[in-house]
Amino acid sequence: MLGPTKGISVNPIILLKLYKFMSNYSFFIGCDISKSVIDISYWSDKRPIYLGQFENNEDGFLSALKLLRIRTDVTLDQWFVCFENTGSYSKPFFNWLAVNEIDCIEENPLKVSRSLGLRRAKNDKIDSEDLCRYAFEKRDTIKANKPLSPIITKLKKLLSRRNFLIKQQSAVKTSLKEQKGFMDLSLYLEMEEDNNLLLEEYSRQIKSVNSKIEEVLQSDKELSKTNDLVKSVTGIGPVTAAYLITTTNNFQSFKDARKFASYCGVAPFPNSSGKRIGRMKVSQMANKKVKALLSNCILSAMRYDPQLANYYARKKAEGKEPGIIFNAIKN
Numbered sequence: 001m002l003g004p005t006k007g008i009s010v011n012p013i014i015l016l017k018l019y020k021f022m023s024n025y026s027f028f029i030g031c032d033i034s035k036s037v038i039d040i041s042y043w044s045d046k047r048p049i050y051l052g053q054f055e056n057n058e059d060g061f062l063s064a065l066k067l068l069r070i071r072t073d074v075t076l077d078q079w080f081v082c083f084e085n086t087g088s089y090s091k092p093f094f095n096w097l098a099v100n101e102i103d104c105i106e107e108n109p110l111k112v113s114r115s116l117g118l119r120r121a122k123n124d125k126i127d128s129e130d131l132c133r134y135a136f137e138k139r140d141t142i143k144a145n146k147p148l149s150p151i152i153t154k155l156k157k158l159l160s161r162r163n164f165l166i167k168q169q170s171a172v173k174t175s176l177k178e179q180k181g182f183m184d185l186s187l188y189l190e191m192e193e194d195n196n197l198l199l200e201e202y203s204r205q206i207k208s209v210n211s212k213i214e215e216v217l218q219s220d221k222e223l224s225k226t227n228d229l230v231k232s233v234t235g236i237g238p239v240t241a242a243y244l245i246t247t248t249n250n251f252q253s254f255k256d257a258r259k260f261a262s263y264c265g266v267a268p269f270p271n272s273s274g275k276r277i278g279r280m281k282v283s284q285m286a287n288k289k290v291k292a293l294l295s296n297c298i299l300s301a302m303r304y305d306p307q308l309a310n311y312y313a314r315k316k317a318e319g320k321e322p323g324i325i326f327n328a329i330k331n
Contacts, residue, residue: 025080025103025139027072030132032124033083033090039128040064042071048132050125056089061096076102080144082135084109095147103144107134110285148249151223155216156246162209162239163289169202213242226250234308235301240293247290257331265291266330282327294330301329 028043038060040051051067054060068079081097081104083090090106097104112134119130135142148156176195180188217227223245230241245251247263254260261267265286271278302309308329315325 024078026078027068027074027080028132028135028139029068029079029081030128030130030135031081031083031093032127032131033086033093034124035089037124038064038093039124040068041125041128041132042068043132043136044071048129048136050129053124056092058092058096061093065100076100079103080135080139080142081105082107082131082142084112084131094145098147105135105142105145107131151216151220152246152249155213155242158209158213158216159242159246162206162213165202165206165209169199169206172198172202210238214238217242217245223250233301234305235297235299237297237300240297243290243293247287261331263287263290264294264330266294266327268324268327291330295326298326298329 030041030043030048032039033056036056037053038056039053041048042051043049049071051064051071054064079102081102083093083104083106085106085108094104094106112131115134115138116130119126172195176188176191183191217223226245227238227241230236230244231238236244248254248260254263258267262269262283263286265282265284265288268280268282271281298308302312312325312329315328316322
């Protein structure tokens with residue numbers, strides 16, 4: 001029980017707010033989500049209790065809700081649901097929780113796994129119990145995810161489609177070249193002609209997606225303003241600008257630039273133990289797509305911004321490695 005320390009005056013209003021913060025959630029639920037089913041556990045009597053397996057659709061969610069209401073008299077505003085981000089499989093459940101105003105977190109699977117330590121067994125039931133335990137143990141620091149706006153969600157879908165088309169186009173370009181030396185020339189020419197038709201179609205579709213992305217950005221006044229500001233930075237083009245807007249939820253998901261630099265894998269961290277002091281290095285747990293886009297941006301930026309080109313040349317003359325200089329420019 002918290003209380004005033006001897007000799008220290010504590011404002012009772014502050015204490016009241018602190019109590020409210022600490023008791024914000026009283027009922028914790030862990031969910032393991034797969035394509036067709038969802039396994040659910042809830043916290044009770046200092047341990048996770050397995051509720052059961054339900055269909056991964058609205059009927060299944062409602063069935064689970066009815067059973068959970070029987071297990072507790074805690075109101076929905078004090079419930080907290082934890083589940084791993086499983087891509088498109090977890091999105092319907094996330095949206096359903098948002099509509100019903102139940103706080104939740106769509107957590108990084110690696111973060112959950114590392115926090116739980118060594119585990120000897122694994123199945124859907126155990127995973128739901130582990131997620132429930134994770135939510136309860138992190139109850140003082142855990143923060144609920146806010147659903148993305150429909151326009152940001154639409155933008156993410158378009159960028160995902162664009163990424164898919166780029167990969168397919170690249171595969172078509174390289175696959176036939178690798179076989180050129182192992183097939184008859186006449187057959188190769190026939191297949192090359194078919195390939196060219198495919199490449200033209202992919203180029204057309206990519207161009208169409210690019211236009212739709214721009215239309216979405218221009219359809220919203222706030223997004224349009226942010227898009228113009230981002231593209232005003234030398235080296236950043238429309239695709240990178242769109243990715244930066246979606247990954248930051250229009251620059252609202254990160255409190256400062258350092259946190260976003262860490263997310264992109266361009267912020268250096270200490271690497272030392274005892275008397276050994278290693279080089280500062282970036283973490284590999286990062287959004288590699290955004291990092292790759294920023295890498296392309298700095299090459300363009302150094303071409304058109306003399307100040308950045310001079311900075312690179314000066315640091316290289318000082319003996320700095322190119323990778324370190326590039327990360328500094330990305331920041």
